[in-house]
Amino acid sequence: MDINEQGNLKDQFGREIIYLRVSLTDRCNLRCVYCMPEEGVDYRHHEQIMRYEEIAEVIRVAADHGVRAVRLTGGEPLVRKDVPRLIEMIAGIPNIKDISMTTNAMLLEEMAAPLAAAGLNRVNISLDTLKPEKFNKITRFGNFEKVWRGILAAEKSGLAPIKLNTVVIRGINTDELVDLASLSLEHPWRIRFIELMPVNNQVPWGPGFPSPENAYYSIQEMKETLAPLKLEPVPTDIGFGPAREFRLEGGVGTAGFISPLGEHFCHECNRLRLTADGNIRPCLLSDIEVPVLPALRAGEPVLPYLRKALDLKPGRHELAENHLPHQRCMLEIGG
Ligand code: SAM
Numbered sequence: 001m002d003i004n005e006q007g008n009l010k011d012q013f014g015r016e017i018i019y020l021r022v023s024l025t026d027r028c029n030l031r032c033v034y035c036m037p038e039e040g041v042d043y044r045h046h047e048q049i050m051r052y053e054e055i056a057e058v059i060r061v062a063a064d065h066g067v068r069a070v071r072l073t074g075g076e077p078l079v080r081k082d083v084p085r086l087i088e089m090i091a092g093i094p095n096i097k098d099i100s101m102t103t104n105a106m107l108l109e110e111m112a113a114p115l116a117a118a119g120l121n122r123v124n125i126s127l128d129t130l131k132p133e134k135f136n137k138i139t140r141f142g143n144f145e146k147v148w149r150g151i152l153a154a155e156k157s158g159l160a161p162i163k164l165n166t167v168v169i170r171g172i173n174t175d176e177l178v179d180l181a182s183l184s185l186e187h188p189w190r191i192r193f194i195e196l197m198p199v200n201n202q203v204p205w206g207p208g209f210p211s212p213e214n215a216y217y218s219i220q221e222m223k224e225t226l227a228p229l230k231l232e233p234v235p236t237d238i239g240f241g242p243a244r245e246f247r248l249e250g251g252v253g254t255a256g257f258i259s260p261l262g263e264h265f266c267h268e269c270n271r272l273r274l275t276a277d278g279n280i281r282p283c284l285l286s287d288i289e290v291p292v293l294p295a296l297r298a299g300e301p302v303l304p305y306l307r308k309a310l311d312l313k314p315g316r317h318e319l320a321e322n323h324l325p326h327q328r329c330m331l332e333i334g335g
């Protein structure tokens with residue numbers, strides 16, 4: 001790691017870190033089949049989870065050294081109490097230009113307005129299907145209508161652009177890719193099709209689902225499925241995300257692809273992650289973590305821990321070589 005002339009965080013491969021992804025909790029009000037087992041995971045105890053003041057302190061130090069964007073995720077970030085209070089704290093940190101959240105939107109209908117008022121700029125919402133019964137089956141507890149009302153509330157509150165994340169599962173929602181992409185015809189939304197990642201989710205998902213190793217559907221296959229829509233490439237906002245975006249003829253939004261397996265975007269990775277239990281994780285897809293919470297609670301400075309995490313940031317993930325992260329599932333890492 002290196003602190004360049006402006007004092008910003010740069011790793012040994014020259015990648016400048018401008019984006020911090022913060023998991024607020026390892027808890028969730030849903031149990032999506034590809035993310036967590038039906039019975040849940042072993043949650044951390046309350047005192048093992050970072051307090052808002054502690055999260056804000058890490059963000060403040062990161063922002064002093066180049067971080068400009070913060071995404072709140074989880075687990076489900078909105079199951080944590082009083083999230084607008086944290087957002088207000090982050091919005092008050094100099095240099096932070098963008099605050100976003102990834103949510104399943106189950107609680108967004110009532111939360112969108114207070115979140116926006118506190119300073120949240122935009123939301124990414126997970127939506128794998130437009131069919132209520134299927135939605136309930138994939139998420140195990142989810143209610144499609146509630147989520148849809150959450151999306152509309154986010155739009156009404158000005159949380160824009162709205163991005164919809166669809167994890168593509170072979171034989172489960174591959175028949176709906178055209179319908180999901182077609183949402184971008186009428187809505188200024190960005191629909192993003194995500195390749196399924198083999199992150200500690202390799203147990204059987206239950207009746208009616210393919211085995212996890214057969215559920216993967218590649219970006220190439222997605223593009224073939226969407227070929228009738230004649231997608232036109234549009235410039236991407238590289239710097240804030242790995243999606244490749246396209247427009248449907250006459251559409252007001254976009255459809256895009258996120259391909260951690262098929263297309264390497266590691267060379268442009270500009271992010272660090274902070275887990276809910278206070279570990280800095282340099283790469284989603286590697287088990288390397290640097291605990292920062294004990295140091296924070298002991299009153300030590302945070303910067304050396306950010307520096308250490310950067311030193312350990314791998315040049316690229318090794319999923320293709322079958323080196324998978326084993327120790328935590330997506331919701332514990334903060335997907
Ligand atoms: N609960 C929130 C939500 O669902 O939007 C935020 C946390 S969730 C872990 C973040 C994102 O990770 C979601 O869009 C989810 O679909 C995605 N995700 C979870 N498990 C995944 C997997 N195995 N492969 C690809 N994406 C996954």
Ligand code: SF4
Pocket residue numbers: 028029030031032035036074075076104126330331
């Ligand atoms: Fe919960 Fe999000 Fe994981 Fe679904 S993807 S179980 S909503 S954390």
